Structure formats: structure tokens, C-alpha cells
Amino acid sequence: xxxxxxxxxxxxxxxLAGAIRVSxxxxxxxxxxxxxxxxxxxxxGLEGTLVMGAMSGFGIAYxxxxxxxxVLVAGLVGAMLGAVHASLCALPRVNDIALGIAxxxxxxxxxxxxGKPLIQPEAPPLPALDLGWWSDTEQIRSALRVNALFxxxxxxxxxxxxxLRNTRWGLILRMVGDxxxxxRAIGYSPDRVRLYATAAGGFLAGVGGxxxxxxxxxxxxxxxxxxxxxxxxxxxxxxxxxPLKCFWASLLFGGASALGPALQSVGVTQGYHxxxxxxxxxxxxxxxxxxxxxxxxxxxxxxxxVSR
Amino acid sequence: xxxxxxxxxxxxxxxxxxxAFGLAAPGLSSAFAAGALTVGFVYVxxxxxxxxxxxxxxxxxxxxxxxGVKVLEEERVPETIEVQKTLESMIALDGAGLLFPTSFxxxxxxxxxxxxxHKKTTFMHAGGLWSEGHPDxxxxxxxxxxxxxxxxxxxxxxxxxxxKLGFIAAKPIPQxxxxxxxxxxxxxxxxxxxxxxxxxxxxxSMPVKEAEATNSLIDQGVDVVTCHxxxxxxxxxxxxxxxxxxxxxxxxxASLAPKGYLTGAEWNWExxxxxxxxKVLAGETIPHIVxxxxxxxxxxxSPYGAAVPEAARKRADSVFDAFxxxxxxxxxxxxxxxxxxxxxxxxxxxxxxxxxxxxxxxxVEGVVGSLA
Numbered sequence: 001x002x003x004x005x006x007x008x009x010x011x012x013x014x015x016l017a018g019a020i021r022v023s024x025x026x027x028x029x030x031x032x033x034x035x036x037x038x039x040x041x042x043x044x045g046l047e048g049t050l051v052m053g054a055m056s057g058f059g060i061a062y063x064x065x066x067x068x069x070x071v072l073v074a075g076l077v078g079a080m081l082g083a084v085h086a087s088l089c090a091l092p093r094v095n096d097i098a099l100g101i102a103x104x105x106x107x108x109x110x111x112x113x114x115g116k117p118l119i120q121p122e123a124p125p126l127p128a129l130d131l132g133w134w135s136d137t138e139q140i141r142s143a144l145r146v147n148a149l150f151x152x153x154x155x156x157x158x159x160x161x162x163x164l165r166n167t168r169w170g171l172i173l174r175m176v177g178d179x180x181x182x183x184r185a186i187g188y189s190p191d192r193v194r195l196y197a198t199a200a201g202g203f204l205a206g207v208g209g210x211x212x213x214x215x216x217x218x219x220x221x222x223x224x225x226x227x228x229x230x231x232x233x234x235x236x237x238x239x240x241x242x243p244l245k246c247f248w249a250s251l252l253f254g255g256a257s258a259l260g261p262a263l264q265s266v267g268v269t270q271g272y273h274x275x276x277x278x279x280x281x282x283x284x285x286x287x288x289x290x291x292x293x294x295x296x297x298x299x300x301x302x303x304x305x306v307s308r
Numbered sequence: 309x310x311x312x313x314x315x316x317x318x319x320x321x322x323x324x325x326x327x328a329f330g331l332a333a334p335g336l337s338s339a340f341a342a343g344a345l346t347v348g349f350v351y352v353x354x355x356x357x358x359x360x361x362x363x364x365x366x367x368x369x370x371x372x373x374x375x376g377v378k379v380l381e382e383e384r385v386p387e388t389i390e391v392q393k394t395l396e397s398m399i400a401l402d403g404a405g406l407l408f409p410t411s412f413x414x415x416x417x418x419x420x421x422x423x424x425x426h427k428k429t430t431f432m433h434a435g436g437l438w439s440e441g442h443p444d445x446x447x448x449x450x451x452x453x454x455x456x457x458x459x460x461x462x463x464x465x466x467x468x469x470x471x472k473l474g475f476i477a478a479k480p481i482p483q484x485x486x487x488x489x490x491x492x493x494x495x496x497x498x499x500x501x502x503x504x505x506x507x508x509x510x511x512x513s514m515p516v517k518e519a520e521a522t523n524s525l526i527d528q529g530v531d532v533v534t535c536h537x538x539x540x541x542x543x544x545x546x547x548x549x550x551x552x553x554x555x556x557x558x559x560x561x562a563s564l565a566p567k568g569y570l571t572g573a574e575w576n577w578e579x580x581x582x583x584x585x586x587k588v589l590a591g592e593t594i595p596h597i598v599x600x601x602x603x604x605x606x607x608x609x610s611p612y613g614a615a616v617p618e619a620a621r622k623r624a625d626s627v628f629d630a631f632x633x634x635x636x637x638x639x640x641x642x643x644x645x646x647x648x649x650x651x652x653x654x655x656x657x658x659x660x661x662x663x664x665x666x667x668x669x670x671x672v673e674g675v676v677g678s679l680a
Contacts, residue, residue, distance in 0.1 A: 021523075120356045139526075143527075221513075222384065257516070272680075273510065
């Protein structure tokens with residue numbers, strides 16, 4: 001009996017495993033939003049994009065039998081929603097935040113409507129890599145069965161950071177985000193650059209959504225996202241518009257959301273409401289600790305409506 | 309400025325009243341012209357969720373199969389003013405004479421308001437909330453599903469090797485606690501060394517948290533898990549994926565876990581709902597509170613899965629027979645809570661219908677968990 005139970009070791013293990021399992025959607029959405037916001041726009045609609053990606057990815061995987069095709073279509077649907085957001089924002093006197101909320105409702109509503117026949121079926125899941133082969137403990141093996149999309153996201157974060165800092169298009173995007181006037185003077189159209197950035201951001205958010213329905217928890221239903229898209233948008237501010245920090249922030253959030261169930265399962269049952277709220281408590285705590293009067297918006301793109 | 313708002317508000321009210329009358333008038337005529345009974349079902353979620361709503365939708369299809377009745381269904385109606393709008397339109401536009409607002413939170417104040425307003429329409433609400441002074445055309449029904457949970461506990465106890473069972477629950481309300489306790493008492497009646505580990509997720513539908521809870525429980529050595537959440541799908545598929553056993557809830561999830569599904573506690577609305585419709589059609593009065601367990605056929609259990617050993621089937625079947633014939637009481641003393649206090653004294657028994665069970669605020673000995 002005792003050899004099967006991990007006891008207190010189960011908590012750090014669950015937090016680690018949870019960090020890997022739960023963080024992937026946060027990671028993709030926050031990387032996407034990071035791109036969009038670097039170009040000077042906020043797309044709050046990514047929650048809707050996430051749900052839409054989850055639905056369409058699941059649907060395509062179910063119909064074709066190929067989960068990777070599902071991921072691709074989820075991304076394309078996300079890119080389309082992003083492009084709609086960007087094109088409407090390009091019209092005069094359109095507020096990106098208000099439009100984002102409209103897009104959020106459109107995305108979730110559309111996904112619920114189109115996803116009705118998809119609640120019962122089961123789609124082929126995305127493959128997972130077995131990194132725990134060295135261990136004899138079933139719990140460690142299962143914790144280290146890491147989904148392939150997690151690695152894609154983990155690789156993407158440093159690549160994006162590098163690209164934003166060192167490539168020509170990274171420079172253009174940052175310039176558009178910091179001063180649209182300058183970009184215009186040099187001859188770049190801020191609207192077009194933002195269209196690409198928002199569509200790319202939507203693509204990543206859609207892919208993040210497909211992780212929810214095709215890997216963990218691995219089925220389509222209407223309560224699937226429970227606000228993870230919005231949380232991920234907030235993560236970007238917390239990560240100071242740095243893709244690599246988005247990665248760490250997503251891991252932190254994933255781990256924190258695993259804390260509540262993990263503590264209850266080892267018998268720490270008092271105050272589970274507080275532990276279940278751990279991700280939010282954590283955000284508040286870190287926000288309070290890291291904000292100073294002087295540098296509160298350090299790193300924020302100058303064109304962002306929140307910093308303008 | 310204030311004058312303008314006052315006038316427009318008054319105009320708006322007038323307009324609304326005219327509009328409502330316009331909607332109601334053709335509705336009434338169609339209701340009486342059609343002759344056949346129109347029955348409306350309102351669900352809080354999606355009706356094929358492998359859970360709470362699917363169980364009600366199964367009842368709705370049984371009503372549909374009766375013939376001579378028209379069935380309306382609406383999904384994803386939140387427990388807000390929205391449900392009043394849905395009910396209103398089912399009555400006014402479609403002439404519904406019998407309504408099933410199935411979610412627990414619909415009752416107060418929404419069903420109460422609508423029932424007071426539409427006295428000719430019969431309202432059937434799942435949850436047992438009717439009390440003296442509520443409208444005469446409102447009714448409550450509920451099932452003692454803890455009896456089926458008790459049987460699941462007995463079966464789980466025979467299958468577990470680690471002697472640790474898991475229970476993933478949404479909120480610590482009396483109905484949920486009753487299920488947890490009945491499950492634990494069933495398991496511990498087979499082997500008193502068994503413990504039941506509870507994880508509260510905080511809400512009725514939290515797919516990611518439910519999956520996390522299942523994984524954490526399995527990491528702690530739990531090898532049979534059951535639940536009380538709206539849709540057990542995620543829990544059952546996660547458990548099956550990790551190779552442990554499950555007992556279902558609300559509806560049968562057997563098809564999701566061909567290897568690990570043992571049995572489950574299910575609603576039997578498909579037998580209850582047609583009986584209500586028959587009564588309404590015959591003009592008979594339905595009692596304000598309809599309740600029953602296995603014996604009354606309001607709840608049922610899933611057929612045993614392949615993994616259930618012969619001894620478990622025998623033991624569970626004999627307790628099932630005791631429910632059917634001898635009014636077997638699950639909550640028979642001495643019962644202590646998990647803090648060591650005596651909650652039901654030795655020699656005392658709280659039977660199926662005992663009102664004390666509906667105020668349950670403890671977890672029995674052997675359950676690891678707390679209410680706050």
C-alpha cells in the first residue's frame with residue numbers, strides 16, 4: 001500500500017506535472033498576445049479565439065482522424081479571427097479593447113453554436129512524449145508524459161524573443177508598437193504590420209485552444225476554457241512583454257492551478273477555496289511586489305492604449 | 309434631461325406591455341386550439357454532456373416517444389433572468405402546458421415567479437425545493453441517488469487494492485455530502501480500513517481542475533474514483549487513460565471507459581417524466597413533492613462492468629434487494645463524523661425520507677476532507 005502512495009512528495013510532483021500539463025494554453029495565448037501587443041494593440045478577443053480553436057481543432061481531428069490537422073485548422077481559424085480584429089481596428093475611432101470584448105463574445109458564441117454536435121464524440125488525442133522512461137514510479141512517469149505541443153511552445157518562446165530583438169521584422173514590429181508616427185515616416189504601414197501581428201497572435205491562441213480539446217483535458221465541452229484566455233492576456237503584462245518571461249509565467253500559473261487539487265488529495269483539506277484561488281492570489285501578490293511608482297509600465301510598447 | 313428619461317421610460321413600459329400582450333394573445337389561442345399537450349424542457353448546459361443534462365434529456369426523449377405530446381427543448385440557459393424569458397416564450401409563443409426547468413438554481417426566484425404568473429401551466433422542478441406557501445402549480449421532484457452511490461461504494465471496495473478511493477465533488481452542499489457519505493459507508497461496510505479522499509473543485513463544471521484532481525488522486529494511490537460534478541466525462545476518461553477504475557454519476561459513462569467502468573449512480577428520469585405527463589393529460593393532480601429512490605424507480609444503477617468480481621456483484625445485489633424490499637437505511641447508527649463526533653447514535657437510524665439527511669453538514673469517519 002505505502003509503495004503506491006507518494007504522500008507529501010505528491011504535492012511538488014503534482015505542481016510540477018500540473019505546471020507542464022496546464023500551462024500550454026496559457027503559453028500559446030500569452031505568446032500570441034505578446035506579439036500583438038508588441039505591435040501596439042491589445043486583443044482581448046483571444047479568449048474567444050482559444051475556445052474557437054478548441055472547438056474547430058477538435059472537430060477537424062474528429063472528422064479527419066488527424067490531430068495535427070486539427071491543430072493547423074485551429075491556428076488558421078484563430079488567424080482569421082485575429083485578422084478580423086485587426087481590420088476592424090484599422091477603421092477610424094475604433095477602440096481595440098471594446099472590439100476585443102466583442103470578438104470574445106463572437107468567438108465563444110460561435111464555438112458553442114458550431115460545437116453542439118461535438119460534445120459526445122471522442123477525437124484522436126495529440127501524441128505525448130514519454131520522458132519518464134528512466135523511472136520505476138508510475139506517478140513520475142505519468143507526470144513526465146509531456147505533450148508535443150508543450151515543446152513547440154517552449155521552443156517558440158526563446159525563438160520569438162530572439163526574433164523580436166534581432167531580426168528586421170522584429171524591429172519593424174517593435175517600432176510600430178512604440179511609435180506609429182515614426183513607422184509611417186520611414187514608410188511602413190502600421191495597420192498592415194498590426195494586421196500580420198494580430199493574425200499571428202490569433203494563430204497561436206487557436207493552437208493553444210486545440211491543446212485543450214486534443215490533449216488536456218482532451219475533449220470538447222462548453223466549460224473547457226473557464227477564462228484561461230483572459231488570464232493569459234493578463235500574463236503578458238505580468239511578463240513585461242517578454243516571450244521568455246511569458247513561458248515562466250505560464251508555468252507558474254499552471255503549477256499554481258494544480259496546487260488546490262494536489263493539497264486536497266494528500267489530506268490538506270482546510271481552506272481549499274483559498275488554494276483553488278492560488279493562481280489569482282499569486283498574480284495579485286506578484287503585481288504588488290513588482291510594481292513601483294517609477295517603473296510600473298517598464299517595457300510597455302508606447303502605442304498600447306493602456307500605456308498611452 | 310430628467311424629463312426626457314422619465315417620458316422615455318414610461319413610453320418604454322407602455323410599449324413593453326403592448327408587446328407582451330401581443331405576444332401572449334396568439335400564444336393563448338394556439339395553446340387551446342392545438343389540443344395536444346406541449347411540454348418544455350430547459351437545460352442549464354448541453355444535453356449530451358454525459359451527465360446531469362443528458363439524464364434529463366433522456367427523460368425528454370421518453371416523453372417524446374409517448375406520442376400525442378409536443379416536446380420543446382432549450383439548452384444552455386443560465387440560472388438568471390434568462391430562464392424566465394425562456395419559460396415565458398415557451399408558454400406565450402408555444403402554448404406549453406407542462407414545463408421542466410431542470411437546473412437546481414432555476415427554482416428560486418425564477419420558477420416561483422413564473423408559476424405565480426401562469427397559473428394554468430404546471431412547473432416540475434428537480435431538487436425538492438417546494439415548500440408550503442409556494443404556488444400551487446409548482447412541483448418538486450428528486451431522487452435518493454445516494455442509494456445507488458452506496459452500491460457503487462460496495463462495488464468499489466471489492467475492486468480497490470490500495471484501499472484508497474477518490475471522490476471529486478463540486479461543492480460541499482448537503483446533497484453532495486450525502487452522496488459522499490453514502491459511498492464511503494458502502495465501501496467501509498465491506499472493509500473498514502478503506503478511506504475516501506475528497507477533492508472539492510469549487511464549481512459544477514471545471515474540466516481542467518477535474519482532470520488535475522483525478523491525476524492528483526491517482527498519484528496518491530487512489531485506484532477507484534467517482535464524482536459529483538455536472539459532467540463526469542473528463543474524470544472518467546482521465547481515469548481510464550491512467551488505468552484505474554471509475555464509478556459513474558448522473559448518466560452512464562460506460563462507453564467512455566470500457567476497461568475501468570465498474571458501475572454508477574444514474575437518474576431514471578425516463579421512467580418518471582412520462583408518468584408526470586400521463587397525470588397532466590388525465591387531469592390528475594401531481595403531489596407537490598415527489599421523491600423516491602431505487603424502489604420507486606427514480607434512480608437506477610449502471611450495469612456492472614467486466615472488472616467487477618463475483619463477490620462484489622453478490623454483495624451489492626443483496627443490498628440492492630434490501631433497498632427494494634426492506635427499506636434498508638444507509639444512515640444507521642452508530643455513525644461518527646471524520647472529526648470524531650457522534651452524528652447518529654447507536655440504535656438510531658435515519659431512513660430514506662428523514663429530513664435530517666437533507667441538512668447534512670458532516671463527512672463520515674473514513675472520509676478525508678473538510679467542508680471549508
